[in-house]
Amino acid sequence: MGSDALRHLFxxxxxxxxxxxxxxxxxxxxxDHALLxxxxxxxxxxxxxxxxxxxxxxxxxxxxxxxxxLADLLADLNRRSLPWRNAQFQVRAARIETxxxxxxxxxxxxxxxxxxxxxx
Numbered sequence: 001m002g003s004d005a006l007r008h009l010f011x012x013x014x015x016x017x018x019x020x021x022x023x024x025x026x027x028x029x030x031x032d033h034a035l036l037x038x039x040x041x042x043x044x045x046x047x048x049x050x051x052x053x054x055x056x057x058x059x060x061x062x063x064x065x066x067x068x069x070l071a072d073l074l075a076d077l078n079r080r081s082l083p084w085r086n087a088q089f090q091v092r093a094a095r096i097e098t099x100x101x102x103x104x105x106x107x108x109x110x111x112x113x114x115x116x117x118x119x120x
Contacts (some may be wrong), residue, residue, distance in 0.1 A: 006084065013077045017058070020074060021106050024064035025113035031066045036107050043100065051095050054085075057103050064110075 001009070025033035028036075039060060058078065062071040078085075 009081055013081055016074050020061050020070055021066045023067055024061045025110040027066045028110055033111055036060050040103055054099060071105040
């Protein structure tokens with residue numbers, strides 16, 4: 001994949017993940033938040049596989065958004081970007097800490113957002 005295509009892939013992924021996080025903040029229940037917090041807490045344990053924890057976190061957000069079309073789009077983009085996404089965690093240890101902080105901020109904002117019902 002060329003550098004322009006890779007940039008476009010990550011640009012689309014970032015925008016759709018932001019939309020997903022916004023919808024999740026509106027629709028997630030306290031139980032959903034506890035699941036996210038548990039993923040983050042397990043990620044902090046010694047020997048945790050951060051790439052797997054990152055995938056679990058994003059999957060929980062996709063489910064929390066309550067939008068199957070968005071979840072499918074993100075799942076496809078995640079599959080396509082996985083080799084590059086996981087590589088950054090292996091070659092840039094600082095990226096793991098940045099990602100952890102981003103995830104904790106997403107959880108914090110989500111907990112402070114006024115809820116609306118998930119569509120049925």
